[in-house]
Amino acid sequence: MVFYVPPHPLLCLIADLLQLLANLQAAKPPPIPIENILDMKKYLPIIYNDSNTLVIQLIWREAQLHALWHEAKQSNDPPTTRYDLQVLLKTALDLDLEYEAWESMLPPIWGYRVQPNTPEVRSTYDVKWQKLLLESKGAPGEIYIHPSLKKSWIWGFCRTSRMFLLRDTLEILNWMFRLPEPSHSSSHSPVESMRGSANSDADTNSFTTSFLDTDSLRRQYTLSTAHLVDVIEKACCAIFGNFIVPVKGRSFEDMMGMRGYVCVWPLGTMDSILSSGLVPDAGASALHSEPRYDQSKTLPMTPDTSQAAQSPPQSFYHDTSMVRSSMYDLYETVTDFMPVPFRLLPRTALTYHKYPKPALRMSQ
Amino acid sequence: MTPKSVRTSSSPPPAFDSTAKKGHVFDSSPWHPYNLPIDADVPDPGIKGPRSIDIGARREWLNSLLYYIGADLGIKKALAIPYMEGYMPIVKPRVDEILGR
Numbered sequence: 001m002v003f004y005v006p007p008h009p010l011l012c013l014i015a016d017l018l019q020l021l022a023n024l025q026a027a028k029p030p031p032i033p034i035e036n037i038l039d040m041k042k043y044l045p046i047i048y049n050d051s052n053t054l055v056i057q058l059i060w061r062e063a064q065l066h067a068l069w070h071e072a073k074q075s076n077d078p079p080t081t082r083y084d085l086q087v088l089l090k091t092a093l094d095l096d097l098e099y100e101a102w103e104s105m106l107p108p109i110w111g112y113r114v115q116p117n118t119p120e121v122r123s124t125y126d127v128k129w130q131k132l133l134l135e136s137k138g139a140p141g142e143i144y145i146h147p148s149l150k151k152s153w154i155w156g157f158c159r160t161s162r163m164f165l166l167r168d169t170l171e172i173l174n175w176m177f178r179l180p181e182p183s184h185s186s187s188h189s190p191v192e193s194m195r196g197s198a199n200s201d202a203d204t205n206s207f208t209t210s211f212l213d214t215d216s217l218r219r220q221y222t223l224s225t226a227h228l229v230d231v232i233e234k235a236c237c238a239i240f241g242n243f244i245v246p247v248k249g250r251s252f253e254d255m256m257g258m259r260g261y262v263c264v265w266p267l268g269t270m271d272s273i274l275s276s277g278l279v280p281d282a283g284a285s286a287l288h289s290e291p292r293y294d295q296s297k298t299l300p301m302t303p304d305t306s307q308a309a310q311s312p313p314q315s316f317y318h319d320t321s322m323v324r325s326s327m328y329d330l331y332e333t334v335t336d337f338m339p340v341p342f343r344l345l346p347r348t349a350l351t352y353h354k355y356p357k358p359a360l361r362m363s364q
Numbered sequence: 365m366t367p368k369s370v371r372t373s374s375s376p377p378p379a380f381d382s383t384a385k386k387g388h389v390f391d392s393s394p395w396h397p398y399n400l401p402i403d404a405d406v407p408d409p410g411i412k413g414p415r416s417i418d419i420g421a422r423r424e425w426l427n428s429l430l431y432y433i434g435a436d437l438g439i440k441k442a443l444a445i446p447y448m449e450g451y452m453p454i455v456k457p458r459v460d461e462i463l464g465r
Binding site: 078080175226232233276 | 376377379380387388389390391392393396398399401402415416417419420421422423424425426427432433436437438439441442445449458462463
């Protein structure tokens with residue numbers, strides 16, 4: 001006789017989240033509709049409480065946007081006018097505002113301690129951390145200590161996914177700068193037509209040529225760059241805390257693997273962005289600030305790293321071995337995860353279409 | 365980093381090369397030439413300019429941590445970045461010395 005034991009809803013939720021992050025990393029659309037994740041609220045009411053945040057939904061929406069942007073620029077029929085990209089840009093800017101709103105709406109329990117990274121403060125921590133993290137070249141100027149590893153992890157999800165969003169925004173703007181500036185004699189409200197049966201919220205999202213002129217785009221570029229620099233700085237300030245924050249029922253040195261695991265996605269994403277050429281470089285002629293696209297650079301071969309090089313981290317969040325080996329730890333870490341009030345439900349399914357040429361000609 | 369003068373073009377954007385090598389293992393797709401700004405640092409007088417980051421120093425810091433996480437905490441895939449980005453000769457001896465190896 002065979003008994004079927006349905007998987008615990010929490011396991012399903014964790015699997016969905018890992019797949020969502022994997023898809024974001026790979027620029028693939030979210031694996032399942034956000035409504036399906038929200039539906040799990042009835043099975044996991046403790047997790048889906050109001051004290052949690054909107055992170056999962058923000059990540060879901062950024063995964064969708066990220067996939068669409070990559071689809072657009074990889075298309076055989078890529079954007080050739082600024083109108084082609086305006087919906088993606090507006091969506092990105094709106095989503096960034098919602099990331100800011102998420103942070104501003106957090107209750108005090110989500111707060112964290114901020115310390116200056118000074119010799120006096122550093123001396124209060126273990127010498128190993130001082131040398132490895134706090135006083136070394138390139139260390140951030142502040143130290144953020146979150147109240148728990150799970151809070152720190154969720155903050156990491158939020159900041160890292162926002163880095164994806166801001167990178168997308170800057171890339172979209174860089175495309176638009178290369179495309180002809182729209183005529184000031186016309187205005188367009190193409191959003192509604194692009195969204196088809198979009199609901200009434202879309203009616204308010206009309207564009208004018210002034211939104212797409214070069215001066216406006218330049219201002220937005222400066223703002224988005226500033227936001228990206230700020231988010232990267234904050235994410236770096238929070239890394240140290242992952243190694244020392246308490247974990248309920250565990251010793252100080254316990255769960256070091258999980259502590260490192262939590263850091264890898266933010267660290268890898270930041271290194272990717274810093275090597276992209278999108279962030280202003282304060283270093284004059286730093287040794288490693290040369291463009292990374294020089295494929296002729298030689299890579300050192302060391303025996304203990306060859307295996308890592310054969311396993312690209314794009315599949316990092318597909319690797320569930322950590323989850324299987326320490327499910328209890330993961331449970332402890334994500335128990336407060338998963339927000340999702342419905343306020344930020346996507347207004348409509350976002351799709352990428354080039355701005356329809358006939359409509360453009362008509363409006364001109 | 366704001367484009368100083370925008371050079372628009374009537375020619376179509378360069379075709380995406382799906383076979384191109386990814387610039388960084390954490391990039392979502394191969395690099396496209398339109399991703400980057402046209403011109404380098406030009407302050408926009410209307411907006412307080414963004415701060416900047418010492419990219420060389422910060423990347424060394426990031427890669428030191430990735431090496432530590434990969435070599436000491438068992439997350440082997442973290443080693444791929446310092447390896448692929450050429451940071452191993454810098455971060456490995458430094459971290460090993462700190463850890464007394």
